[in-house]
Amino acid sequence: MDYSASPMLHICNEGDPALFRSILDRVGSKWTVIVIGLLEQRPHRFTELLNAIPGISRRMLTISLRTLERDGLIEREVFAEVPPRVEYRATALGISLSEPVIALATWVADHKAEIAATRATVDAAADSE
Amino acid sequence: MDYSASPMLHICNEGDPALFRSILDRVGSKWTVIVIGLLEQRPHRFTELLNAIPGISRRMLTISLRTLERDGLIEREVFAEVPPRVEYRATALGISLSEPVIALATWVADHKAEIAATRATVDAAADSE
DNA sequence: CTGAATCCTTCGGGATACTG
DNA sequence: CAGTATCCCGAAGGATTCAG
Numbered sequence: 506m507d508y509s510a511s512p513m514l515h516i517c518n519e520g521d522p523a524l525f526r527s528i529l530d531r532v533g534s535k536w537t538v539i540v541i542g543l544l545e546q547r548p549h550r551f552t553e554l555l556n557a558i559p560g561i562s563r564r565m566l567t568i569s570l571r572t573l574e575r576d577g578l579i580e581r582e583v584f585a586e587v588p589p590r591v592e593y594r595a596t597a598l599g600i601s602l603s604e605p606v607i608a609l610a611t612w613v614a615d616h617k618a619e620i621a622a623t624r625a626t627v628d629a630a631a632d633s634e
Numbered sequence: 635m636d637y638s639a640s641p642m643l644h645i646c647n648e649g650d651p652a653l654f655r656s657i658l659d660r661v662g663s664k665w666t667v668i669v670i671g672l673l674e675q676r677p678h679r680f681t682e683l684l685n686a687i688p689g690i691s692r693r694m695l696t697i698s699l700r701t702l703e704r705d706g707l708i709e710r711e712v713f714a715e716v717p718p719r720v721e722y723r724a725t726a727l728g729i730s731l732s733e734p735v736i737a738l739a740t741w742v743a744d745h746k747a748e749i750a751a752t753r754a755t756v757d758a759a760a761d762s763e
Numbered sequence: 764c765t766g767a768a769t770c771c772t773t774c775g776g777g778a779t780a781c782t783g
Numbered sequence: 784c785a786g787t788a789t790c791c792c793g794a795a796g797g798a799t800t801c802a803g
Binding site: 508510511512513514516517519520521524525526528529530532533534535538539541542543545546574575576577598601602603604605606607608609610611612613614616617619620621622623624627628 | 637639640641642643645646648649650653654655657658659661662663664667668670671672674675703704705706727730731732733734735736737738739740741742743745746748749750751752753756757
């Protein structure tokens, strides 16, 4: 099919749609945005992140960090110490991602009243059926 | 916790974090972006969308449309005809969402080479273990 | 301390069949 | 035509345990 008529579909599908989707999945994922947000402030250790992110499990933190590292959005540094110490930091690429994410967040902030109102209307109509 | 030190976390968590997440879920969802993209071109009927979106099931199309309608991103119009006809169109709100989504897509397009290269490096390192 | 491995539950989402 | 209802599977993700 031809997406050129829609700028949004065009840019989403030009080149590698799978790559685009994989990044959307990161952004849409529950933890990655907050991990990058924390790491762009300053480097964090594993346990530090674990404590800073309410509700995340060790497993999910590990997976999130590996995925973000694989995409080059964060970096991992291991210190040869006892006890072991590992620091994670955001890369320039990871920090640059915050710009479009902030744009999206800003859109939500700007329209949240509108969205909430529509939901209330739709839900009310559904209830009265 | 205090997110004010990170602009990204701050704006993602000010107001209603759940609302923000729900919108991220839409954007991160497999079908919603393409549905909005098609509807911002022109109104489509249900079956038209079904045929225009390869791989989507009736069930998922229905769910996607309901969700988008609930958020006020698209509109549904039922024509009292035989056979039944239903048209979906993007609302102004839905069309406005394409702007930050395009910003995100543009970021991916701008950095996809970098991401792919990092992945290749990381994967190669993992293989040689 | 920083994970990896395992188990187990939940849930998104596909296939299919039925309805107004 | 435009859905709804049901079944079912695979993947996501939490809890727990083991290891370097």
